[in-house]
Amino acid sequence: MTIRLTWKRLAAGALGLLLLGMGFAWSGLFPIAASSGHWAITDWFLHWTMQNSARTYSSFQTPEEVRDDRAMVSAAGHFHQSCEVCHGAPGVPPSPVMQAATPPAPNLATTVGHYDDRELFWIVRHGVKYTGMPAWPAGDRPDEVRRMVGFLRRLPGMKAEEYRALTAAPPGPLSGCTGCHGTDGRGRGQADIPVIAGQNEQFLLSALRDFASGKRQGAVMQVAASGMSEAEMRAAARHFAELPGLRAGTLASGHAIAEHGLPGKQLPACRSCHAPGKNAPVLTGQHPAFLAARLRQWRGDDAVTDVRKPRDPMAVIARRIPETEIDSLAEALSRGDTGSAPHR
Structure with a gap:
């Protein structure tokens, strides 16, 4: 007897398979124990699917720049705190x-x-479902992801001694801070790590609180600050503020924006906030590359449109600074030059 295939029979068969599958899932007989592992073909299929997905999505979900090899300390420190326990390290x-x-x-x-680099960036940024690989906890910090990609590229040839040098921190209550910032608070010479020695104590404390609560984005600092108590935050802020380093002086920088702002763009002068007696952080003596990077990060925060009600008013201010002025402004602020310069 010949059975004719009709749409009704196909639909009934599909419904039957669905009900059978739901019944099997409801029964609890499906083995979910991690101790049982995967069948070899299952393991191959899932890994093959992940690789294909990373290749496809990384082709259009990654920025133009996906790798930074210039700063290893912060990436190595984050790897040591968050990744080493699962992946191991040199x-x-x-x-x-x-x-x-x-x-x-x-x-x-x-x-x-x-x-490739784009695939690594995508995996680090977005993580992988159904594994222990999380997404990057700070979604608006592609600079951190780029540094992690640079660090990962170094791993195959990295010796244990080099890894220890990158992640070493003197023992003590502030070891979670000094591993990156150094015992002198000057950032171990890394352009992506700010100089916090001599910084305003209240500013440092507020930054730690904001990182711990997630109000301020930065995976490296969020991980470090989230494990600190209020007393530990206060002690760290006091310690680094008392170190010799940045000291608030007259911010008479030889740059028009620092001195006068751009009134036509409603851009205030930097010195109106970053000056002695103000709560804003001290900029003189800071790494120029760090200042320029922070300004560009703020410029990318398009969610903030009203300077009166922002998550961070610097996001609005930074977008009013012409891109062509950022590097020269950062250099001038870092030096604390005196004198005047014409508007450009």
């Missing part, structure tokens, strides 16, 4: 507890070569 084996996950985290020194 000279440091991964936690056997985390390796009991299904799937276990791979040895990145041997697997990063399977991906």
Whole structure:
């Protein structure tokens, strides 16, 4: 007897399979125990699917610049705090507890070569579902992701001694801070790490609170600050504020925007806030590259449109600074030059 296939029969068959599958899921017989692992074909299929997805989405969900090899300390510090326990590191084996996950985290020194820079950026930024790989906790900090991609590219040839040098911190209650900022608070010579020695104590305390609450974005600092108590934050802010370093002086920079702003664009002068007696941070002596990077990060915050009600008023102010002026302004603010310069 010949059975004719009709749309009704196909629909009934599909509904039957769906009900069968739902019944199996309801029964609880599906093995979800991590101890059972995956079948080899399941493991291959899931990994193959992940690689294909990373390749496809990274082609249109990544910025033009996806890698920064110039600053390793902050990326290595974050890797040490957040990634090492699962993936291991040069000279440091991964936690056997985390390796009991299904799937276990791979040895990145041997697997990063399977991906190009755009794919690595996408994976670090967005994470991978159904694994222990989280998305980057600070969504608006692509600069941090670029530095992590640069660090990951160094892993295959990195020796244990180099890794320890990048992540070493003197023992003590402030080891979570000094690993990146250094015992002198000057950022270990890294252009992406601010000089906090001699900075305003209240500003440092407010920054720690904002990072811990998530009000301020920055994966490295959010991880570091979230584990600190209020007393520890106060002690750290006091300690670094008392170190010799940045001292508020007259911000008479030889740059028109710093001295006069741009009245036609409703851009106030930098010195109107960043001056002695103000709550804004001290800029003189700060790394020019750090200042320029922060201004560009604020310029990218398009969610803030009203300077009177912003998440951070600097986001609005920075967008009023011409892009062509940012680097020269950062240099002038860092030096604290005196004198005057014509408007450009």
